[in-house]
Amino acid sequence: MSSSADVLAAGPAAPDPGRAAPARKLLIRTWGCQMNVYDSGRMADILAPLGYAPTERAEEADMVILNTCHIREKASEKVFSDLGRLRVTKNERRAGGKDTIIAVAGCVAQAEGAEITARAPWVDIVLGPQTYHRLPEMVARASRAAGAVIETDFPAEDKFDHLPETRGPSGPVAFLTIQEGCDKFCSFCVVPYTRGAEFSRPAAAVIAEARRLAAGGAREIVLLGQNVNAWAGEAPRTVSGGASPGGGWGLARLLRELAEIPGVARLRYTTSHPRDMGGDLIAAHGEIPALMPYLHLPVQSGSDRVLAAMNRGHGAELYLSLADRLRAARPDLALTSDFIVGHPGETAADHAATMRLVERVGFAGAYSFKYSARPGTPAAAQPGAVAEDVKDARLGELQALLRAQADAFNRALVGRTVDVLVTGAGRHPGQVAGRSPWLQPVHAPMASGGTAPVGAVVPMTLRAAHPNSLSATLVLPEETAAA
């Protein structure tokens, strides 16, 4: 599953603190989940002491990192087409006397390291998600080596212990990885193979990072993990009233602690598994005001037969009862989900069961995909492949229903005055942009007399619902006072 083939056994090349690193440019392209977005940020942090400053343009980049996603076939194919274009750029830069280091990181690197170096020998570094703390050493080796440097082990040491502290968020919304990996082995999924076994970061490390993020201006912290609600940690010694003797913390307890950090106005967590949705976490949705009324809880299918074939470890009833209990705790909760249509063996009746589940739950949004066979996963060897045109028809029907539900959810908010976290300028001049408690992007004209500095949580009245955003108007101070 993993391999490590070093072309040179050189020692780490730590930056010399006495000498300023030469100015260099770094381009990171990120695909896939928010975890990859977080990892890309951390890779930029690691490389900054070597003199690498961010750029958006491949032509001026001394190093390009493609942080890749392997979850569906389409995502991995994109990597190879991007590598083809980068070969041209690398050759052009070389003709101008400049070197370019090309690195492939993330889950495609983990799963297809050998294929990458065979198909794209101009790649200098291949690194898996568990090894990016070794990047400076790999960069030094790549500059000297005549072949690719590959690091796709699951190292015994904890990557998080070897990473520099986060340099702070780049805006009021910050991601914080608290858990990685997956032991659930859903039939269709590559994650247990690319990200390894479930691992939770200690509570003390998470709290310390959250404090740094808040001190750096983060108002909304999004906790990340492939199975984030499976997070379990030792109670930190510095926190009183924590664990019962010998006991640990679950995610609900961690959220309560994070909500107390000065500056933290909002918390979210993603992605969760129905099996790990415990009573304390459900209750937390009604009890922690900073915990936003939003939960992404993938169900994948509404058919018990397909859920069993998927090895999900839950049926449709469990999901429906979770939705009811969550809404009892937090009536305005926006529930979103992931679906796969056309898993091997899925019949028309199974698909009808998925449609029924969607109708009963009512989702605020969802991602839905056609099943795509991933090499090495159990489903890829299961019989009963569903024809492509059948998958297309089922996906179309499912997406139409999900779209209608999302539109209805958004429209129901029009007319309400809600708290919006201001994240920056809008796309049009004179606009501010932000996000609602339910994670919808919101934009509003900067009315004279209104103030909406970045990072502020301000009341806005929602005026119209669009397919992917809401438009709003700022509530002026005198209106707030009158209310």
Ligand code: 5AD
């Ligand atoms: N085919 C299609 N969709 C998949 N997903 C994961 N693996 C596959 C696959 N082989 C979807 C699941 C998951 C989301 C991140 O991607 O719905 O929740």
Ligand code: SF4
């Ligand atoms: Fe993949 Fe299933 Fe694990 Fe989610 S729970 S990462 S779908 S194996």
